[in-house]
Amino acid sequence: MNKYLEDLVKLSKFDTQISMFEPQIENEKAKLATFVETAEAIKVSINNTYVLIDEVKSKRTKNNIHLAELKTKLDDIAKKHKEVQNEKELKALQLEEEIAKEQISFANEEIARLDEITEERESQLKEFQEKLAQEEESIKDIQIAVDNQIEDINKQRNVVYQQRSELLEKVDSKILTFYEKIRRWAKDTAVVPVKKQACYGCHMKINDKTYAEVVKSDEIINCPHCGRILYKEDETVEA
């Protein structure tokens, strides 16, 4: 293979590898993000539950105050019983007493209902808190794993950078400029193999004459359709 072409194939492979490191790192970070989002959602649920419990407790307090008022009223009615003058007054007082007692029983029922709700919410709250603790534990583990992965990726990236810069020292500057120009639009597919006599960049069929030149690899051949640099991959590699 032409030496310049050989360099370009190597360079292109390094550049492709380098481009793939960032998505790998993003992918690692995304693993953690899912857990962090779950933890945040649980925190929101915990806060909402606290608000609901407060609301119910405040309703309970109101009912308690009402209950105390009703009991005072009952005491007053009991005192008034001694001062009753006639049947009509007695009936009115009895009715008042009956209503107060009904209201007391209603307030008690309401308090019992609210207590049940509070108990339910508090057990929910406990579940949320346990879930959050688990999630935070997982986050810690995943954070360590992700950090290690990213460190590995960065090490690999440094190796490729190093190899790339060593190669760059040897690459002919005109060839490099030529490559960079194609790379500007073709990104990581500036140098592509020919497979089944087609350009692996634009997937168009290469004519026999150009294909024969690519196979010969004596010089740098561009795809007649898209302009990418073509090379014939070793059969073993292609297989």
Ligand SMILES: [Zn+2]
């Ligand atoms: Zn092409």
